[in-house]
Amino acid sequence: MTAGVLLRTPRPFSSRRLHHPWVTPPDSSAAFRRYVARGQGAGHRSYLICRRGTRELVGVVNLSEIVRGNFQSAYLGYYAFEPHAGKGLMHEGMALLIDLAFRKLRLHRLEANIQPENAASRGLARSLGFRREGFSPRYLKINGRWRDHERWALLAEDWKLPKGGARV
Numbered sequence: 001m002t003a004g005v006l007l008r009t010p011r012p013f014s015s016r017r018l019h020h021p022w023v024t025p026p027d028s029s030a031a032f033r034r035y036v037a038r039g040q041g042a043g044h045r046s047y048l049i050c051r052r053g054t055r056e057l058v059g060v061v062n063l064s065e066i067v068r069g070n071f072q073s074a075y076l077g078y079y080a081f082e083p084h085a086g087k088g089l090m091h092e093g094m095a096l097l098i099d100l101a102f103r104k105l106r107l108h109r110l111e112a113n114i115q116p117e118n119a120a121s122r123g124l125a126r127s128l129g130f131r132r133e134g135f136s137p138r139y140l141k142i143n144g145r146w147r148d149h150e151r152w153a154l155l156a157e158d159w160k161l162p163k164g165g166a167r168v
Contacts, residue, residue: 005058005093007047007100010036042066045105049093057081058089061097063105072108074101078121085120094128095162102156109156113139113149125152129159 039046043066049058059080066074076097080090101107112130114121122132130152138146 004052005049005089005096006052007061007093007096008050008055010039010046010048010060047093047097049090049096051089058084058093061094063097063101063107063110066105066107072106074105074107074110076101076110076112078112078124080120090124091127091162094124098128098154098159099161102159107156110154112152114152115142115147116150122150122152125154128154128162130154 035046038044039062043064045063045066047061049061050056051058059078062077063074064077078090078094084090098110101110110130111133112121112125113136114125116122116135131154132150133153134151136149136151139149140147
């Protein structure tokens, strides 16, 4: 793995062109400001994956519903910007985020819920060590429709930073 990407928190007026149809991006400046504010709250963390040097946007990664106490868990959501698909940059950025979640935030479990038709997202989760735990019919409403999802999870003790990856 190269040091080709970095993580940064989103700021208003960043690009809103997100990978479709798997997610519904903010569609106005006000919606994007709400997204940014939510990503800075106690139970959420949002990051943009950017290319080093150019700071070109590669994708988005979110930790949501962070629960502390005996659970130490969060949901992981992510999506790529179309021109960067298949180049390994999302893999690299996700590895940085997972390392941050387990080492700095001291979480024990990350769960990603992925639509079964989204082969690229399932492959990315699998390549990072996530394992499929189950199936949830009509789990999330996306683009106005209830959609089935597979539940994928990764535990801190199972996490291995890919070779050459820089720790956060």
